[in-house]
Every structure is written in structure tokens, then in C-alpha cells.
Amino acid sequence: MTKQKDAPQTEPLIDVAPLSRALEKFATDRDWAQFHSPKNLVMALTGEVGELTEIFQWMTEEQSHTAGINPETAQAVKEELADVQLYLVRLASVLGINLNEAVEHKLQRNAEKYPADKARGSSKKYTEL
Amino acid sequence: MTKQKDAPQTEPLIDVAPLSRALEKFATDRDWAQFHSPKNLVMALTGEVGELTEIFQWMTEEQSHTAGINPETAQAVKEELADVQLYLVRLASVLGINLNEAVEHKLQRNAEKYPADKARGSSKKYTEL
Amino acid sequence: MTKQKDAPQTEPLIDVAPLSRALEKFATDRDWAQFHSPKNLVMALTGEVGELTEIFQWMTEEQSHTAGINPETAQAVKEELADVQLYLVRLASVLGINLNEAVEHKLQRNAEKYPADKARGSSKKYTEL
């Protein structure tokens, strides 16, 4: 009964395992694994972030806030966000890196690096999220 | 009773909700939401992909395959992959976009666009994963 | 005698030949040409644009206008702009591409694509400069 209370919270921050498996199968079915070196996938990730950037480049910051609901741009934004996520998961997969562990570790480091009481309201205090 | 059995498998390809909530709290605690316009977050994403790229730029493709296990570079790679994932989830969050839906939709489109029997073994057939 | 007068103005839009030669010598002196494949140099270019982006990511557009004069950031901006220019010229060099010709051709195309009277004042009319 009390074990549940004592048990550590083990819910992962992210779970990308099903997508990782789906992308592995997708590549294998097309014999594309030969092109998926980490170096190539990093470039593919860059290309997608470039496409995402092109959607936002002439927007004001205020305009950018509605890019997810504006029917003219929302679909394009969703597709580019998806592409970035696809390549990121595929890249972690071929590198044998556990994205959830990496994310948990980084978030912990950021919390130590930017204590809430010292970093409040200043973008100068940080270069990372 | 049997309805649960008949229900389709609805396991999401990715689940980033806990991370999304953690980043929301992280930003709120530091009063950083004011800096997190989608436009700014797209730039932050670009910066992290740039750092990731710098790790791989002089590697051969073959060398890049061991970047996840080489103790000299694995830690750096993990941190950059994590940073990309953090900003991607935060960006989707402020845009109100469901990353899992976007990913599922894109993967379905890619499957239609690149039929396994026609795309096999050719990088010319595709520009996307 | 008068032919020189009649000759069309042939001043190039850019002249990067001295820098191209300097970078060639710089690489040869260090035996670095072996690393300067176009693929690698494109990644190096990405890395530098990423560093440039990190300087501007949390600035408002208004703040960004003074980044060239603000003593805190001007030096960093100059260095990143220089890095982008260095890699761009080196990349064109190893590819055997004449940057001035490429630029003149592109500017001509842009002029045809975006006639001044039709494109005036609208960022929607164009995705390029």
C-alpha cells in the first residue's frame, strides 16, 4: 500500500519509442538506412529547420503568436515541426542515444544553471531555455 | 465490455506532454514566457541545430556513426539533441500545436508519397525521411 | 580609341578573388584542404549562421537594429558575419563557382520575379530579397 507513495516518479518527460520504431521500419522498407548516417541526418534536420524559419522570417513577433491558428500558415508550420521531430528521433535512434534521458539530464542542468530567483525576467541571464 | 477490445490501437507515436508542462513551469517560474514568441523560439532552435552541426562538420560519415558512443563527443551530442528537443516542444506548446498529431499526419503523408516498392534504395526519390 | 568609352560598365557587384586566394593559401599551409569538401563546408556555414542567430534570438526587431553599434554585441556580430563570409567564399572556391556571376544572375532574376510596381510594400509577394 505505501509502496506506491514511496516509489519515485518514473513517468518519462517524453516517450518517442513508437515513433523511433516506425521510422526504423520506414527506412528499412525503402532501403534508406544506407543514407541515414548521423552526419546526413544532422544536415536533414538543418534543412527542415530552414524551412520552418522561412515561414517566420518576415513575421513580427506578435504575428508569430498566431501562426498556429492562422489557417494560411498553421498547416505549413505543423508539417515543418513534424519534420524536425521525425529527423530528431531518427538521428537519436541511429546514434543509439536515449532522447528521454538526454532531455531529463539537460532540464536538470538548466534548473541548476538558471535558479528561478536569480534568472527572473532577464534574457541576458541565459542563452538556453 | 468488449468495446475496449474492438477499439483501435491508439498508442501515440510520441508523448511529449510531461516535458511540455515542465517547460511551461520552467519559463513561468523565471518570467521568461515574455521572450518565448514563436519567432524567437524558431531562432533558438536554429542556434541549437547549429551547435549540433558544429560537432559533426569535420567528421566523415563513417566517423559520425560512432559519435553516440565515443566518450569524447557523446556527451556533447546528447546535450545538443536534448536542446533541440526542448525548444521544439516549447515551440509547439506556445503555438498550441499537438506534436503527436502533426507527426502522425506527416508520417502518413510520407508513406503515401514514397511507396516502399518505388522508393527503394534511391535517395533521389525523396527529400524527406 | 573610343571603344573604351562605348564599352558597357563591367564593374562586378562583388569581388572576392583576393579573399578566395588567401583562404586557399591558409588551408594549404595547414594541410586542411582534405577537410574542405563542399559537404563539410556547408555544415561549417550552418554552424556559423547558428552562432549569428544566437546573438539575435532574444532581441526584439527594434533592438536588432542597434546590434552593429552596441559595443556589447557589435564585435560578436562582426566576427560571425566574417565567419559566414569566409566559409561562403571558401565553399564557392572548392566548387569552382564564380560568386559574382552567381550573384549577378540571381539579382537579375529577382528583378524579373518581383517587379517594383507590383511587389511594393508587401512581404507576402516574396520569399526572397
Next chain:
Amino acid sequence: MTKQKDAPQTEPLIDVAPLSRALEKFATDRDWAQFHSPKNLVMALTGEVGELTEIFQWMTEEQSHTAGINPETAQAVKEELADVQLYLVRLASVLGINLNEAVEHKLQRNAEKYPADKARGSSKKYTEL
């Protein structure tokens, strides 16, 4: 007579002034200067580097060496290199930064940072050109 001998070499490494003026006029004629904040132009530069990257992402390094002469890809490469150069010069222009001075300063710094005799043949010795 001897003055020429004593005079310092003052040939600039690059001269982009004519292009800078042409782009200024191009933007003014279309009333586009309003969109050309440094922040926006950095994003535009990112977008073009992303397009350049997409051309090279699935190539081997060896294949990338012929991208400037292969008729299938040379034209695309030239256009993207031109776009990067256009936005880079426009960005320096709106920031009031002299690209040639920035380049000369950076090249001098790189020469000090990577002495030819110590950096020879090692990509580990440097992260910059």
C-alpha cells in the same frame, strides 16, 4: 618612384560595395526596407543556408566535390550560394558593418589562433576555417 614599394598593400580582401548599393536600391524601390530588420535578415540567411543544405544532405563527401559541375545540381547550388551572399551583404549593410574590415580582422585572428606549423593536418585543432 620608391613610394610604391613602401606603400602598404591596400587591396581589400573583398569588395561588396556595388552589391550593397544595388540591394539598398532594390529594397527601397519595393518599399521592403521595413521588413529588413537585422533579426529578420538573420532568419532569411538561415532559410537560404537551409536550402543549400538540402542540396547536399544525401551526398557523400566525394559526390559533393562535383556539385559545382554536375549540370543537374550546379544551377541550384549557384542560386543558393548567391542567395546567402545577397542576404549577408544586406545584413551587414543594415547593421552598418564593413564586411571587408570584419573579414580582414577575422582572418588575422585565425592566423594567430592556428599557426600553420602547429595546426597542420588536424581538424581537431580548429573549429574554424
